Amino acid sequence: MxxxxxxxxxxxxxxxxxDRIATHEQPLSDHSxxxxxxxGEGAMPDAVVWPVSTEEVAAVLAxxxxxxxxxxxxxxxTSLEGHAVPVEGGISMDMTKMDQVVEVxxxxxxxxxQPGALGSAVDDAAGxxxxxxPPLPSSGKISTIGGMIANDAxxxxxxxxxxxxDWVLRLEAVLxxxxxxxxxxxxxxxxxxxxxxxxxxxxxxxxAVVTGATLELAGIPDQIRGGRIIxxxxxxxxxxxxxxxxxxxxxxxxxLIDELxxxxxxxxxxxxxxxxxxxFVEFHRNHDVETEIxxxxxxxxEYDPVDVDIGRSGREMDEMWExxxxxxxxxxxxxxxxxxxxxxxxxxxxxxxxxLVEHISTLEAEHDLEIPSFGHAGDGNIHYTVMVxxxxxxxxxxxxxxxxxxxxxxxxxxxxxxxxxxVGMGKQQYLPDEYTxxxxxxxxxxxxxxDPNGILNPGKVFPSE
Numbered sequence: 001m002x003x004x005x006x007x008x009x010x011x012x013x014x015x016x017x018x019d020r021i022a023t024h025e026q027p028l029s030d031h032s033x034x035x036x037x038x039x040g041e042g043a044m045p046d047a048v049v050w051p052v053s054t055e056e057v058a059a060v061l062a063x064x065x066x067x068x069x070x071x072x073x074x075x076x077x078t079s080l081e082g083h084a085v086p087v088e089g090g091i092s093m094d095m096t097k098m099d100q101v102v103e104v105x106x107x108x109x110x111x112x113x114q115p116g117a118l119g120s121a122v123d124d125a126a127g128x129x130x131x132x133x134p135p136l137p138s139s140g141k142i143s144t145i146g147g148m149i150a151n152d153a154x155x156x157x158x159x160x161x162x163x164x165x166d167w168v169l170r171l172e173a174v175l176x177x178x179x180x181x182x183x184x185x186x187x188x189x190x191x192x193x194x195x196x197x198x199x200x201x202x203x204x205x206x207x208a209v210v211t212g213a214t215l216e217l218a219g220i221p222d223q224i225r226g227g228r229i230i231x232x233x234x235x236x237x238x239x240x241x242x243x244x245x246x247x248x249x250x251x252x253x254x255x256l257i258d259e260l261x262x263x264x265x266x267x268x269x270x271x272x273x274x275x276x277x278x279x280f281v282e283f284h285r286n287h288d289v290e291t292e293i294x295x296x297x298x299x300x301x302e303y304d305p306v307d308v309d310i311g312r313s314g315r316e317m318d319e320m321w322e323x324x325x326x327x328x329x330x331x332x333x334x335x336x337x338x339x340x341x342x343x344x345x346x347x348x349x350x351x352x353x354x355x356l357v358e359h360i361s362t363l364e365a366e367h368d369l370e371i372p373s374f375g376h377a378g379d380g381n382i383h384y385t386v387m388v389x390x391x392x393x394x395x396x397x398x399x400x401x402x403x404x405x406x407x408x409x410x411x412x413x414x415x416x417x418x419x420x421x422x423v424g425m426g427k428q429q430y431l432p433d434e435y436t437x438x439x440x441x442x443x444x445x446x447x448x449x450x451d452p453n454g455i456l457n458p459g460k461v462f463p464s465e
Contacts, residue, residue, distance in 0.1 A: 006046070006067060006069055008023060008046055008047045008069075008091075010063045010067065011047060011049060011060065011063070011091075013063070014056065014059040014060055014063060015053075015055060015056050015059055016049055016050075016051060016056050016059070016060070020049060020050040020051070020052070020097070021047065021048075021049050021050075022047065022048045022049075023046065023047045023048075027048045028044050028045050028046070028047075028048060028092075029044065030048075031045050031048050031074055031084075031086070031092035031094065032044045032045065032085065032086065033077075033085060034077040034078065034079045034082065034083075034084050034085055035077055035078045035079065035080060036079055036080035036081060036082065036343055036426075037079075037082040037085045037425075041082065041085070041425075042082060042085030042086055042087055042425075043085075043086045043087050043088060043089050044086070044089065045072065045086045045089055045090060045091060045092035046089045046090060046091065047090075047091050047092070048074075048091070048092045048094055049091060049092075049093055049094065050094045050096070050097045051093065051095070051097070051098065052097045052098055053098070053211075054172060054174065054180055054211040054212065057093070057174045057209055057211055058174045058178040058179075058180055059178065060091065060093065061174055061175070061176055061177065061178045061209065061455075062177060062178030064090070064091055064455055065176050065177045065178065065453055065455050068453055068455065069090045069091060069455060070086065070088045070089065070090030070091065070455050070456075070457075070458050071090060071091045071093050071176075071209075071455055071456060071457070072084060072085070072086045072090065072091070072092050072093065072205070072457050073093050073095060073146070073150070073205040073209050073457065074092045074093060074094045074095065074096075075094070075095045075096055075115065075116055075143075075144040075146055075147050076096070076118070076142055076143045076144045076147060078139050078142055078143040078147065079147065079151070079421075079422070079424060080343045080345075080421045080424075080426075081418070081421050081422050081423065081424025081425060081426040081427060082424045082425035082426060082460075083147075083150065083151065083204050083205060083422060083424040083425075083457070083460060084147075084205075085425070087425065087458065087459030087460075088458050088459060090455075093209065095114075095115050095116045095144065095146050095209075096116045096144070097116060098114040098115055098116040098146075098211065099114055099116035099117045099118070099121070099144075100113070100114045100117065101113050101114075101117055101121055101122060101125040102114065102212070104125050104126060104128070104129060104131075106129035106130075106131060106217075108186070109131065109216055109217045109218065109219075110169065110186065110214055110215065110216060110217060111125060111126055111133070111214070111215050111217055112212065112213070112214050112215075113145050113212070113213055113215065114145075114146075114211070114212060115144060115145055115146025115147075115149070115209075115210045115211060115212070115213065116144050116145075116146060117144060117145050118140075118141065118142065118143070118144055118145075119133070119136045119137070119139075119140030119141060119142075119143055119144070119145065119148065120140065120141040120142075122136075122145060122215070123136065123140070126217050127220070130219060130220055131217040131218060131219055131220065132217065132218060132219075132220050133167065133215060133217055133218075134157050134160075134161035134162075134167065134218050135148075135153070135154055135155060135157065135158065135161055135162060135163055135164050135166065135167050136148075136155055136157070137153040137154060137155035137420065138155050138156060138324070138325050138327075138328075139325075139328075140155065141325075145213060145215070146210050146213075148164050149164060149168060149171070149200070149201050149210055149213060150202070150203065150204050150205050150210070150422070151164075151202065151204060151420065151421065151422040152164050152165050152201050152202030152420070152422075153420055154376070154379070154381075154419070154420045155376065155420075156253040156255060156282075156321075156324070156376055157252050157253055158376055158378070158379045158381075158420075159245065159251055159252070159253065159254055159376065159378030159379050160250070160251065160252040160253075160284065160378075161218070161252070163420075164201065165198060165201040165202065167215055167216045167217075168184065168197065168201055168213060168214075168215060168216075169184050169185065169186060169187075169188070169214045169215065169216055170182065170183065170184035170185055170186055170197070170213065170214035171183045171184055171197050171200055171201075171210055171212070171213050171214075172210070172211050172212035172213070173200055173208035173209060173210045173211060174208060174209045174211055175207075175208050175450055175451070176208070176450065176451040176452075176453065176455050176456050180211075181196070181208070183195075183196040183197035183199075183200060184197035184214070186214055188216075199446070202422070204422050204423065204424065204457060204460055204461055205456060205457040205460070206447060206451065206456050206457045206460055206461055207446070207447065207450045207451060207456065208450065208456070209456070221252075221284040221285055221286055222285070222286045222287070223283070223284070223285045223286065223287065223289035224252075224282065224283070224284055224289075224313060224317070225282070225283050225289050225290075225293060225310070225311060225312065225313050225317070226253070226280070226281055226282035226283060226310060226312055226313075226317045226320070226321075227280075227281065227308075227309045227310035227311060227312040227317065227320070228278050228279065228280050228281070228307075228309055228310070228320065229278060229279045229281065229300055229305050229307070229308050229309075229310065230274055230276050230277070230278045230305060230306040230307040230308075231276065231277050231278065231279070231303060231305050231306060232276075232277075232304070232306060233277060234256070234258045234259065234277035234357055234361060234373070235354060235357060235358045235361065236277075236303045236304075237256055237258075237277040237278065237279055237303075237357075238256055238353050238354040238356075238357040238358075238377060239303065239354040240279065240299070240300045240302070240303040240305070241254055241256060241279055241353065241377040241378065242350050242351065242353045242354055242377075243299050243300075243302070243303075244281075244296055244299050244300065244378075245350050245378050246350060246351070247295075247299050249292065249295050249296045249299065250283065250284075250285065250292050251281055251282065251283060251292075251296065251378060252282045252283060252284040253280065253281060253282040253321075253378070254279055254280070254281045254282075254377055254378040255279065255280040255281075255324060255374065255375065255376060255377060255378075256277070256278075256279060256357070256373070256374055256375055256377040256382065257273070257277065257278050257279075257280060257324070257327070257374045258277045258372060258373045258374060259275050259276050259277050260370060260371075260372040260373075261327060261330075261331070261372040261373065261374040262274065262275055262276065262277075262278065263275045264327075264330050264331050264334045264372055265323055265326070265327055265330045267330070267334060268326075268329070268330035268333050268334060269323055269326055269330055271323045273323065274306075274307075276306065279300075279377065280320060280321070280324055281296065281310050282317070282321075283296075283310075293310055293311065296310065297310070324374075327374055327383075328343065328383070331372055331385050331387075334387070335387070337389060337390060338370070338387045338388065338389060338390065339387070339388060339390050340385045340386075340387060341385070341386040341387070341388045341396065341399040341400065341403060342385065342386055342399075342403050342426070343383060343385055343421065344382070344383060344384040344385065344386075344403065344406060344407070345375070345381060345382075345383055345418055345419045345420055345421045346381075346382060346384075346406060346407055346410035346415055346416065346417060346418070346419065347379065347380045347381040347382075347410070347415050347416050347418075347419030347420075348380045348410050348413045348414065348415030348416075349380055349413070349414055349415065350378075350379070350380045352380070352413040352414065352415065353377060353380050353382075355413060356380075356382060356409065356410055356413060356415070357373065357382065359406070359409050360373055360382070360384055360406055363402050363405060363406065367398060367402055369386060369387065369388075369398070369399065369402060370387040371384050371385065371386050371387070371402070372384070372385050372387070373385075376419075376420075379419070380415065380419075381419040381420065384406060386399040386400075386402055386403045387399075407427075407430055408430075408433065411430065411433050411434055416434060417430035417431075417433070417434060418430075423460065423461045424460055424461070425459065425460060428460075428461065428462060428463040428464075429463055431461070431462065431463060432463065440462070443461075443462070444462060447461075447462070
């Protein structure tokens with residue numbers, strides 16, 4: 001597919017006014033990259049549009065589909081696998097002006113939102129009614145609901161509350177040819193017809209463009225406590241976390257932060273973390289929270305922790321989690337001579353978590369690399385970053401080999417190459433390792449059925465044939 005000879009004047013025949021259509025250099029450049037994609041790895045779009053309604057989205061898609069023009073959905077640009085970056089030019093469809101919280105129905109524990117609404121706006125609107133949206137990812141304050149749905153995102157509270165798909169009730173979306181569909185229901189369950197909603201959640205903008213969503217909410221718990229547990233080494237820390245989960249401790253969050261990540265966070269954020277591996281934990285209860293904390297303490301005691309401090313609340317605990325939320329930025333800013341090769345998010349069954357963490361430690365020592373590791377340990381997820389020297393191709397090649405070995409080891413442990421970041425451009429080569437050829441072919445068949453001209457976010461998810 002090429003857009004070299006395409007005339008984009010058809011955009012001016014859609015309901016979009018001229019001031020929400022751009023073909024000049026700055027907006028095109030702004031939409032050619034995102035948080036995790038270095039400049040030059042994607043392609044410059046030929047045009048950027050900012051729709052404000054489902055009708056406008058449908059009109060642009062219908063016109064693009066008739067002409068075989070690629071359309072890449074874009075929003076906050078916080079993707080780590082290049083989902084919002086065009087690979088074949090075409091149209092970048094920026095959804096950030098569809099950012100309204102449409103309605104909160106506290107009596108049903110529901111909220112209707114447009115896809116460009118930030119996670120923070122959803123939580124603020126829900127909070128006015130004593131409710132919250134539990135599956136927000138760590139980047140929830142700066143990422144959009146549409147992006148979260150596209151990636152089936154998850155975050156620090158997944159261990160208790162599940163992923164985004166567990167909290168989506170209904171979607172409005174536009175197919176590649178401009179057809180508007182609705183999936184799911186505002187009822188808490190439905191068995192009517194094919195479950196197209198769960199097909200769209202996690203489809204990374206390759207099957208449809210979401211234009212509206214009904215999300216389920218939960219009540220803010222009465223008792224929220226948390227803190228940190230410090231260990232001698234990260235293998236002990238990961239094993240203790242696995243035990244906490246396997247014994248059924250009711251944790252809302254349980255995060256691993258290794259000693260290198262802590263050191264980097266201290267340097268960038270002026271934090272006061274000890275240079276040691278640790279677990280951050282949080283409990284959500286409506287009663288008997290102290291009993292659950294004592295249960296957790298009794299399990300981690302078997303690993304002789306250096307310090308246990310998990311009775312915090314209020315601002316003191318919020319400050320701890322603010323450090324964790326800024327961890328990825330701290331790593332990116334750590335050393336001007338180093339760069340993040342990848343932002344890994346492999347995930348394994350909880351019984352294999354300590355094995356995975358130990359494997360990363362072994363590779364780090366064997367190859368004399370810095371591989372800071374942290375993440376949502378309670379659901380078997382680890383974010384690791386192979387740091388490589390800038391302008392050193394040999395070191396970069398080594399880092400890529402080590403990164404690939406970590407991912408393939410996770411898959412060998414019955415895990416996945418991506419627990420929450422999605423496939424995008426960065427994880428395509430691993431899809432055939434996770435699934436049989438027939439499974440990948442079935443995915444391609446679904447794509448071909450809903451987007452026969454291949455205009456929606458081409459170059460994502462599937463490895464080249």
